[in-house]
Amino acid sequence: MAVYRVGVIGCGRKGTAHARAYALNPATEVVAAADTDSENLGLFCERFGAPGYSDYREMLRRERIDIAVPILPVSVNPDVVVGCAEMGVRAIACEKPIAASLSDADRMVEACQERGIKLAAGDLDRNFREYWQARRMIEDSAIGDVVSVNMLKGGITEMSGGGCQLFSLVRMFAFDAEAEWVIGWVSGDPWSDHDQGVGGYIRFENGIECYMHRDFNARSGIEVLGTKGVFYCDGSYMEIWQAREGAVRPTMSDLVKVEGVFPETSLWEGSGTYDADGWRYPGRRNIATAQSIVDALEQDTEPTGSGENGRKVLELAIAMRESHRRGRVPVRLPLEDRSLRVYPHEGRWLNKKDVYGREWYAEAIGGAVRE
Numbered sequence: 001m002a003v004y005r006v007g008v009i010g011c012g013r014k015g016t017a018h019a020r021a022y023a024l025n026p027a028t029e030v031v032a033a034a035d036t037d038s039e040n041l042g043l044f045c046e047r048f049g050a051p052g053y054s055d056y057r058e059m060l061r062r063e064r065i066d067i068a069v070p071i072l073p074v075s076v077n078p079d080v081v082v083g084c085a086e087m088g089v090r091a092i093a094c095e096k097p098i099a100a101s102l103s104d105a106d107r108m109v110e111a112c113q114e115r116g117i118k119l120a121a122g123d124l125d126r127n128f129r130e131y132w133q134a135r136r137m138i139e140d141s142a143i144g145d146v147v148s149v150n151m152l153k154g155g156i157t158e159m160s161g162g163g164c165q166l167f168s169l170v171r172m173f174a175f176d177a178e179a180e181w182v183i184g185w186v187s188g189d190p191w192s193d194h195d196q197g198v199g200g201y202i203r204f205e206n207g208i209e210c211y212m213h214r215d216f217n218a219r220s221g222i223e224v225l226g227t228k229g230v231f232y233c234d235g236s237y238m239e240i241w242q243a244r245e246g247a248v249r250p251t252m253s254d255l256v257k258v259e260g261v262f263p264e265t266s267l268w269e270g271s272g273t274y275d276a277d278g279w280r281y282p283g284r285r286n287i288a289t290a291q292s293i294v295d296a297l298e299q300d301t302e303p304t305g306s307g308e309n310g311r312k313v314l315e316l317a318i319a320m321r322e323s324h325r326r327g328r329v330p331v332r333l334p335l336e337d338r339s340l341r342v343y344p345h346e347g348r349w350l351n352k353k354d355v356y357g358r359e360w361y362a363e364a365i366g367g368a369v370r371e
């Protein structure tokens with residue numbers, strides 16, 4: 001297997017976690033970094049023993065980067081992703097949400113598609129291998145035909161920032177089919193372009209329906225309902241329940257839990273702990289996200305959390321808000337007006353150091369390595 005040269009752009013909190021996940025992967029090596037903030041750049045370069053650049057283009061010109069990893073405030077993400085594509089890399093793995101506007105998401109996806117560059121957007125729950133194991137079982141009829149996907153975890157404060165995680169999972173268990181139409185309602189002012197909670201209904205072209213809860217509730221997580229069983233994940237643990245032989249219209253008492261399929265440990269096992277070298281463990285999800293880029297390059301497939309997925313989930317959230325704006329009517333996809341947008345919360349849109357202050361930031365970024 002090749003060893004891919006990784007260049008990280010944006011050496012902040014999450015950039016450091018991504019870099020550690022690539023450093024732990026035998027198929028990748030963090031060879032350079034770029035950041036406009038000399039303090040963050042200096043700390044990162046010291047930690048990873050890599051050269052640093054104040055301009056990412058200079059890094060790309062000099063370092064023969066295979067995988068560009070821009071982990072940036074959303075306000076600058078689209079221009080940098082397109083810039084990386086124009087300068088020529090093999091893969092780009094940015095964070096989520098992909099952009100504020102649909103037009104920005106379009107130009108990012110197109111700039112990469114035109115050049116055959118793999119684009120991924122986000123350290124996403126849908127990159128966990130266990131969800132793919134569940135999806136393969138469902139494709140192999142473990143729960144019969146899928147009827148609906150219930151997103152029980154409320155998209156209570158963020159339809160885009162955190163909500164893109166939820167929409168990404170929903171799409172995954174609707175087998176990434178195109179959404180035909182949605183109805184939705186937001187938690188505050190539907191005319192605001194700023195991020196807020198959303199709930200609603202999605203009809204996919206393969207007939208699968210999705211019910212998206214808006215508010216927090218005690219049964220958090222995702223539920224996939226089939227004609228002969230149920231898949232459920234509360235965000236940490238997974239279960240599959242199958243109907244007993246002969247149950248014609250199964251009810252709860254006909255369902256039997258399939259034992260020994262999924263790990264008994266939490267998906268988040270080990271998160272927040274420090275390893276023997278003093279590094280905070282980036283988490284199984286971030287490790288899976290880095291591996292998904294390697295897999296995409298090795299197997300010439302789309303990353304599990306692709307840029308195309310990032311664009312589609314932004315569109316779903318915006319379409320639900322459009323439904324509310326138009327009087328809670330069904331809205332057909334794709335949306336024609338590509339100028340529509342959702343500005344994520346300030347801490348995602350701008351540099352966190354500027355938003356939360358130097359003291360908070362020093363502690364947050366300092367914690368990546370044990371003192």
Ligand SMILES: NC(=O)c1ccc[n+]([C@@H]2O[C@H](COP(=O)([O-])OP(=O)(O)OC[C@H]3O[C@@H](n4cnc5c(N)ncnc54)[C@H](O)[C@@H]3O)[C@@H](O)[C@H]2O)c1
Pocket residue numbers: 009010011012013014015034035036037040056071072073074076080095096097122123124348350351352353
């Ligand atoms: N998937 C997840 O679970 C998850 C978790 C946290 C953050 N995020 C996302 O990651 C992104 C970054 O978050 P963060 O917490 O690391 O923020 P941060 O403020 O800690 O880091 C951003 C870094 O980008 C640098 N930067 C800004 N503009 C730049 C430019 N033009 N060129 C080079 N560097 C530039 C900043 O100086 C800073 O070092 C956000 O989009 C956020 O939504 C995702």
